[in-house]
Amino acid sequence: MTHNTPLSPRPLSHLGEAAQCRVLTTRALREHGVSTTVANERCRPGGPWQLLLPGVYLLRQGPPTSDERLHAALLYAGAERSPSPSRPGSLERAGHGPPAPAREAVITGLAALSLHGFAAAPSLRALDRIDVLVPRARRLRSTGCVRVVRGHGLPQPEEITGLPVAPVPRALADAVAQLTDAGIVRRLLIESVRGGHCEAAAVVAELTQARLLGRPHVVDAVDTLLAEGRALAEGRLYEMVFRxxxxxxxxxxxxxxxxxxxxxxxxxxxxxxxxxxxxxxxxxxxxxxxxxxxxxxxxxxxxxxxxxxxxxxxxxxxxxxxxxxxxxxxxxxxxxxxxxxxxxxxxxx
Structure with missing residues (x-):
């Protein structure tokens, strides 16, 4: 196969319409028989594909969906693998998606809170950046729609729509680290306990670990959070006695x-x-x-x-x-x- 040979759709024909099947890495395309040169040619103006992030391709034109952006961010961070071409048709026959993600990175920050269902968090479509939490030793740079957040260790992720997502307390800490609007910070913290996502103490522990309690607007929001958490706990205590x-x-x-x-x-x-x-x-x-x-x-x-x-x-x-x-x-x-x-x-x- 030369670079001028027309690309046959056969190697990719078994992939479905799910976002993780439309977004592939350079390595995955190579395994499908598509060289990097051919992939880049397909991303030229007027071509059928586009390069979303370094080494991550979207196999169609047009704005990426929120799911495609999330999967692209994780692929860029090395947190999940593209579908394997080892047995064409096997994905459809078995009724399964791609292999489970290797836990090298998790979605965090406002994107994670949106996935957790926070009303106070912007929608995924409205976010310019997707925060991805990786181990501190990883040599990875923020680029495009991906902001790399480093931590000493990754928390045990929660799986939401098949994606590894940071637990609410950690996602909140990573989101608050980027926010300066006191009102938004307060609304996010209050929703974490009022919405039943977690306890106030768990949130404060993550904020303390992230050394965010020195910021005045965070301290004020934490005081409100603790008062809200106590009021909810007292309400449950009254309910326990009478029920x-x-x-x-x-x-x-x-x-x-x-x-x-x-x-x-x-x-x-x-x-x-x-x-x-x-x-x-x-x-x-x-x-x-x-x-x-x-x-x-x-x-x-x-x-x-x-x-x-x-x-x-x-x-x-x-x-x-x-x-x-x-x-x-x-x-x-x-x-x-x-x-x-x-x-x-x-x-x-």
């Missing part, structure tokens, strides 16, 4: 010894059973060690007085409300088997 017919506690109270110093506040307290419940909505920030020390001190003091402390996290309430209700019910039912607790004063907050 599962638990005795109604004293809500949001401070405990103290008669005439003594305050012991600290709890989210719910059952005086007759001496059971206190505390929501752990602490977020891993710079003062995390001090927060943990204060929490441990309060719990030790209460348990030293014979008060049972039930510790719940927002994540546990979101994932297994019935199971957490059973934990609280057990603590209440076994109160009679314990030694009587010291009398404490209950003060509304």
């Amino acid at each position: 599962h017919w638990l005795p109604e506690p004293c809500w949001n109270v401070d405990l103290r010894l008669p005439g003594g110093p305050p012991l600290g506040g709890v989210d719910a307290y059952w005086p007759d059973q001496a059971v206190a419940l505390e929501l752990d909505t602490r977020a891993p920030r710079e003062d995390g060690a001090a927060q943990w020390s204060e929490y441990a001190r309060k719990r030790e003091a209460l348990e030293g007085l014979g008060i049972t402390v039930v510790h719940l996290t927002p994540g546990k309430l979101r994932e297994s409300l019935e199971q957490q209700a059973a934990v609280v019910r057990t603590a209440l039912m076994t109160a009679a088997e314990r030694d009587p607790a010291e009398y404490v004063v209950v003060v509304p907050r």
Whole structure:
């Protein structure tokens, strides 16, 4: 076959219409019997193909679709392979797509949030750049519609429409790193918890890891995020008590010894059973060690007085409300088997 020999469509005839079949790399085309020279000739003005990214071709003319851009970005980053030509027709007969992506890169940032279904994120069509997260050691440059984001390690991706996508907390951190609009940052962070995508603590952990908490507009948004996360957790706590017919506690109270110093506040307290419940909505920030020390001190003091402390996290309430209700019910039912607790004063907050 010379460079002037007309290209036969036969080697590519078994490929389907899916985006990953219309977007191929130089290597994949070579495996299909198409040389780089021929591929480049087909991308000349008036030709049937186009070069989307270095070494990545779209086997048609016209603007690429969002799916084609996403697959092209991953192919450029080496995160997935093009369909293999080893057995023509095998893809259609088996009813399967291309081989599973090698996890060398994942979609992140605003593109990932759009794939996760965030209303506050721009649509994929509206994005000029697609962020692709790769290991820090990878020698890869941002180009065209691809912005390369480097990290010490890749998170376990979630598969959305067959694509490896960064989990919401990591995608948020990578998106926030590029944003300067405080309103957009706040809306994205709030939607992460209000939409049930993740817990506030997981988001703050990623923002801390990315060293973004030094930016004033991010700090303000995080404060709003934590308040939103706590409000949602308290709502689930009320739901747990009333849906599962638990005795109604004293809500949001401070405990103290008669005439003594305050012991600290709890989210719910059952005086007759001496059971206190505390929501752990602490977020891993710079003062995390001090927060943990204060929490441990309060719990030790209460348990030293014979008060049972039930510790719940927002994540546990979101994932297994019935199971957490059973934990609280057990603590209440076994109160009679314990030694009587010291009398404490209950003060509304």
